Amino acid sequence: MTSFFTNKTKENMDINDEVIANNMMGSAAASAQAYLSATMTAPTPELKAMYSSSLNQVLGGHTAVTELAVKKGWEKPYHSPSEQLSDVYNKSKNTLS
Amino acid sequence: MRKLTEGEILSLTGLLKMEKDGLAVSKAMQALITDEDLKKQAESGILAMEGRVKGMQQFINENQVTSTGEVQ
Numbered sequence: 001m002t003s004f005f006t007n008k009t010k011e012n013m014d015i016n017d018e019v020i021a022n023n024m025m026g027s028a029a030a031s032a033q034a035y036l037s038a039t040m041t042a043p044t045p046e047l048k049a050m051y052s053s054s055l056n057q058v059l060g061g062h063t064a065v066t067e068l069a070v071k072k073g074w075e076k077p078y079h080s081p082s083e084q085l086s087d088v089y090n091k092s093k094n095t096l097s
Numbered sequence: 098m099r100k101l102t103e104g105e106i107l108s109l110t111g112l113l114k115m116e117k118d119g120l121a122v123s124k125a126m127q128a129l130i131t132d133e134d135l136k137k138q139a140e141s142g143i144l145a146m147e148g149r150v151k152g153m154q155q156f157i158n159e160n161q162v163t164s165t166g167e168v169q
């Protein structure tokens with residue numbers, strides 16, 4: 001049943017591993033920011049400790065996905081900014097049909 | 098432990114909501130991954146997320162943050 005839905009989803013959407021990896025990095029960055037601000041504002045030490053260990057965990061996960069994305073060539077952070085922009089610009093054309 | 102402030106209760110609510118929704122989305126996305134390395138990374142991310150949700154649930158139960166805690 002799962003594979004049926006997987007195929008259906010892939011039929012209707014242009015989703016691939018690169019898109020998923022970018023999405024994972026985006027959500028990890030958002031949760032890290034949420035945990036950081038919660039850690040900074042929590043006065044209770046026990047809650048602060050839990051948030052800060054979660055922040056470290058999220059940071060670790062983000063680092064691992066970023067490393068993988070660089071290794072696979074999905075992300076090219078050392079290319080020139082204009083090169084990176086034209087790359088994304090070209091890819092953005094495919095999402096509009 | 099001291100009683101949590103209202104802001105802390107709201108931050109805990111927001112973070113728990115974020116993690117539980119993120120977990121559901123991640124589990125759905127996992128089925129779409131074809132790359133083996135990314136699949137492994139997603140799996141460990143899901144396990145970590147489950148751990149954080151369980152941690153927050155445990156924190157809420159142990160410190161009686163909500164009135165509707167588990168039966169002791």
